[in-house]
Amino acid sequence: MDVFDVIKGRRSVRRFKPDPIEESDLEKILDAGRNAPSAGNCQPLELIVVRNEKIKRQLVKSALGQSFLAEAPVVVVVCANVSRTSNRYGKRGAELYCIQDTAAAIQNMLLAAYALGYGTCWVGAFDEEAVAKSIKAPEGIRPVGIIPIGRPAEKPKAPPRISLNEIVHENTF
Numbered sequence: 001m002d003v004f005d006v007i008k009g010r011r012s013v014r015r016f017k018p019d020p021i022e023e024s025d026l027e028k029i030l031d032a033g034r035n036a037p038s039a040g041n042c043q044p045l046e047l048i049v050v051r052n053e054k055i056k057r058q059l060v061k062s063a064l065g066q067s068f069l070a071e072a073p074v075v076v077v078v079c080a081n082v083s084r085t086s087n088r089y090g091k092r093g094a095e096l097y098c099i100q101d102t103a104a105a106i107q108n109m110l111l112a113a114y115a116l117g118y119g120t121c122w123v124g125a126f127d128e129e130a131v132a133k134s135i136k137a138p139e140g141i142r143p144v145g146i147i148p149i150g151r152p153a154e155k156p157k158a159p160p161r162i163s164l165n166e167i168v169h170e171n172t173f
């Protein structure tokens with residue numbers, strides 16, 4: 001699939017078939033995250049692959065009851081290892097770069113998953129402390145996103161986007 005087809009075709013999927021994910025596919029998806037750019041190549045990314053049903057249920061609870069999370073055979077909790085970036089870039093590294101880096105990794109993973117025929121949804125609405133507790137995240141490991149991955153059981157329509165001419169500015173705002 002052409003990169004532009006992948007970018008345009010990907011949708012947030014919130015219904016999943018129970019079919020397992022091929023291990024080789026999962027590795028490709030995680031590796032797409034690993035290959036994302038990061039500030040100063042500090043690579044703050046940490047990926048927790050959750051298949052355990054009890055932990056999945058805890059994640060649902062921590063994510064405002066978004067039960068579709070637990071429908072997916074695999075749920076990846078994407079974390080920022082903050083000090084990897086803040087050691088070099090201080091406050092800006094801790095507050096901005098490591099979040100941007102993990103966001104870039106998440107998008108790479110969503111696109112890779114779609115290209116391989118899987119559905120995903122970027123889940124950001126959750127109680128960070130509760131998620132950190134469920135995955136036993138040590139101090140300084142900040143959960144920034146949760147991605148359920150599975151074969152899609154729905155084909156959502158593209159939601160509207162603001163037109164390019166409303167957001168593109170020439171030279172100055």
Ligand SMILES: Cc1cc2nc3c(=O)[nH]c(=O)nc-3n(C[C@H](O)[C@H](O)[C@H](O)COP(=O)(O)O)c2cc1C
Nearest residue numbers: 010011012014066121122123124125126156158159
């Ligand atoms: C930072 C971020 C947080 C999000 N959090 C949630 C979430 O908690 N639950 C959810 O169902 N979708 C969540 N989404 C998905 C958006 O709702 C979705 O991307 C948007 O509606 C556009 O739809 P599309 O992904 O199909 O293009 C989130 C997306 C982003 C980028």
